Amino acid sequence: MKTRVKELRTAAKMTQQQLADLVRVSSRTIISIEKEQYNPSLMLAYRIAQVFGTTVEDLCCLQENKALEDQQYEEE
Amino acid sequence: MKIYNKKGWVLGMGEILLGIVGVCIYVQTGFQTFDWKAGTLLILLFSFGVSGIVRSCSKEASREDRITQRDERNQYIALRCRAKTMEIMTYFLFAMVAGCMIGYGITKDTAFLWLLIGAGIPFGVLQIVSIVLGLYYERNQ
Numbered sequence: 001m002k003t004r005v006k007e008l009r010t011a012a013k014m015t016q017q018q019l020a021d022l023v024r025v026s027s028r029t030i031i032s033i034e035k036e037q038y039n040p041s042l043m044l045a046y047r048i049a050q051v052f053g054t055t056v057e058d059l060c061c062l063q064e065n066k067a068l069e070d071q072q073y074e075e076e
Numbered sequence: 077m078k079i080y081n082k083k084g085w086v087l088g089m090g091e092i093l094l095g096i097v098g099v100c101i102y103v104q105t106g107f108q109t110f111d112w113k114a115g116t117l118l119i120l121l122f123s124f125g126v127s128g129i130v131r132s133c134s135k136e137a138s139r140e141d142r143i144t145q146r147d148e149r150n151q152y153i154a155l156r157c158r159a160k161t162m163e164i165m166t167y168f169l170f171a172m173v174a175g176c177m178i179g180y181g182i183t184k185d186t187a188f189l190w191l192l193i194g195a196g197i198p199f200g201v202l203q204i205v206s207i208v209l210g211l212y213y214e215r216n217q
Contacts, residue, residue: 025147026143026150028149028150029149029150038149038152040148041148
């Protein structure tokens with residue numbers, strides 16, 4: 001799932017480890033989220049959104065991802 | 077000396093104690109069965125044990141270990157590994173049971189019967205436990 005984690009993190013001049021420490025996960029989890037290999041849980045997404053002062057919908061590009069999922073569902 | 081991670085400390089002590097027990101056994105037998113594999117195992121046991129205790133007494137290291145244990149991605153990976161392992165073991169045992177039944181049917185060799193029992197019991201237990209747990213989680217989740 002596409003997210004804005006990397007974009008917001010680099011704009012805030014934060015390292016992956018710093019973000020991981022703030023939201024109480026390992027840096028490997030942050031790396032996986034940024035590489036779109038892992039979808040964060042609702043609580044983790046909320047914590048990250050709070051760090052960057054945004055909403056979960058904006059952080060996780062929910063509208064965009066929903067449109068993509070709907071398109072894939074139609075194609076099946 | 078403050079212990080920040082009790083579980084890590086207990087594991088570390090357990091590994092050291094296992095190492096000590098191993099050394100005592102080899103001393104008692106006069107090191108007759110002692111070889112490079114035993115030596116490597118003892119070194120690993122003591123290394124992990126001491127490392128576990130040192131980490132459990134370090135605030136920063138304990139914090140890192142706690143984060144690693146509670147990390148949702150690590151827990152998710154562990155769950156997927158266990159589920160996949162169960163799936164593979166189930167197919168493997170099923171293949172063994174089927175193979176033994178066919179083998180016994182063709183050869184009438186009792187060895188296949190024993191193998192069938194050996195594979196059949198864990199396969200049966202797996203299926204029953206799977207059904208029971210499915211009912212339990214269906215009800216309680």
